[in-house]
Amino acid sequence: MYTKINYKTLFSLLGQWILWGSIIGIFIGSTTALLLETNDFLGELREEKHNWLIFFLPLAGILVGYIYMKLGKVSINDTIHDSAALNNLVIDSVNGEKKMLRRTGPIVYVATFITVLFGGSTGREGAAVQMGASVAQTVNNYFKINILDNKILLMSGISAGFGAAFGTPITGTIFGMEMAALGKIRFEAVVPCLVASFVGHYMTTAAWGVKHETLLIQTVPEASLLLFAKVIFVAVIFSLLTITYCQLRHGIQSLTEKLFNKNHMKRAFVGGLIIVGLTLLVGSQDYNGRGLHVLEQSFIEEVHPFAFLAKLVFTAVTLGTGFVGGEAIPLFFMGATLGNALHTYIGLPLSFLAALGLIAAFSGGTNTPIAAFLLSMEMFNGEALQYFFIVCIVSYIFAGHHGLWPSQKIHEPKSRLYNTLSGETIENIEKKKKIKHKKGL
Template identity: 35%
Template structure:
């Protein structure tokens, strides 16, 4: 009995230590996320007001970003790939310089019109903070758990969806397997980060859906069909990004030539196509989808193309917010074709395309519920389940392990 009590004491003592550390991680990451996010939104506003002043300089900024990473970034240039390697035990070090590099590179990418996101940045911030604290406290035997805790805090601090953030971190490292030992610390870190960033003034995107959706076999089939379409589009995004990164490296051996030439084309096209409609995060498209503004039938595919090209050549940022915009605009198109509730199906696309591209299931269901209301859980569950099944195991994270 004494031996059992000692084992329990050791186990829960370590677990309480992780929970205490999760609180610290959540506070730090929440602060960083808040100011990163608020400055990014201000940058987006500045560029949107004067697109012709900023977007033409995208090629020069691309050269600067590549130079800084080549000269000073070292392994931080691996971004999410490095986070996954450390979390899976294939690497041991995440340099702290990753944080200023990814934040600065993302701000510049967005200010000058690159089509990119912000989630990858927040997740990398969280993982780096957690890894650094663990290293300082000699807790590297918990390396994987710390990375998961940090990822959850980063996601939650930016999007303020702590439940979705927790399950995203638990399931994204290894598709098909949950890292359950990190559950409680990750949940604590998520709520602390979310509360902190909200307290500091970062606003949460939230839409309340009024449309009821009665369930029947016919409606189930409709949800399954749109879920499959969302799944294929998310898969297309992930596969295109992977292929284009590889092709760009093969076609343009010199990274400076690669980013400059492609960015020249991107800047011209971004201005020609509605003066920057497809630049930046894509929050303009998300707002349009839920406010009754006009959505073109090709918005989703053009946003997909611009985002893939931007990220494939060396610009910084995440993929998730563009995925939200791709899914929301596609949802509007499908709703109009099938005569379905527009904002509801925009919301379903918002969640399901993200889930498909990241090869996750519970996170998109829960982010749909946290942003649009838990009363729509059945719809999110059905659509995201079909999207997950029809993503063909593709993922925007090249280092994500696939459980066979």
């Protein structure tokens, strides 16, 4: 049946989305510039001048825990909305199950700065995404937007935060639409997500002059059937890496919450002690903070063959015990350094394998294969696209229904082989697996 389009309403709605997306992009581009510059300053301050600050990480954990316990929780309609859930609160808000808190943005920035300064192993996009959703919620409250449009607005905040954090506005656009539900891209949000991501990116780079890291693929091998077989093989290995990290990180969180009765201060204090002990054990701070210098080095020359494993453990302990930050850069680090370690065994160029590992780890960990593929295009200037497409899909499928964020919903199972129902969350799937394991099924 033909329905006449009301162009006046259409252009009015487009104008609103462009306005709201621009407002969010301007604010998030500016706050992300602050995040990036401050993180760089604090990280370099510890790494180059005051590496003794690592010994105060347990006390920093108490401070981070106190902030979240005293300021991070709000009870609305007998439901606790906890900023300590980090990106999971953002996902629950997009799915309409919880409400994004405006205070989450400032809190996560302060907590991230503390974590980076004192040597916790973490990234930055988590803070940018949560600030984006926080600003989107503020815009929603000001303009009194309805519930459905509020979800779209939150997605645009995610897009702005990711696009600005990595200088990848196209990826940011899709990431905001793909993050909340595994197997679904919410195209109804494309206009505000696109506007917010590009405005945020240009505010960060053009207005504030922030420079993003540059990683280059030195050599792309000639196409052959053997090469495609090798790429598929390493993609499976990278997917196993992401499963290991996600399971360890969530396992540590569950264990410490149970041991300390969800006391955030005690969890983070003990986590800080463990990180200090691990730092002394390895005799280096390469795995504290963001580790960008090791990530960049992995594209140029050989790094320690077990660097990926060290970063995996450091990050899982840091975030699993209640410290705060993003997980994209640690995944980049793990994937790139594992690719670096594999290059002599697989017989492929070092930088090529490092790049594949970086993208595959991100795809498998975040369950956002389309955003991961677009990330490879923007990050590596469109080189080796066919191989990146393969590793994104293979890593995504072989990672199963695991992921960084337990609140992610399964819109469509990755395969009938996984025997998973639509509408389940990653968290519920994990709980059912544990129950079956206990029953010996």
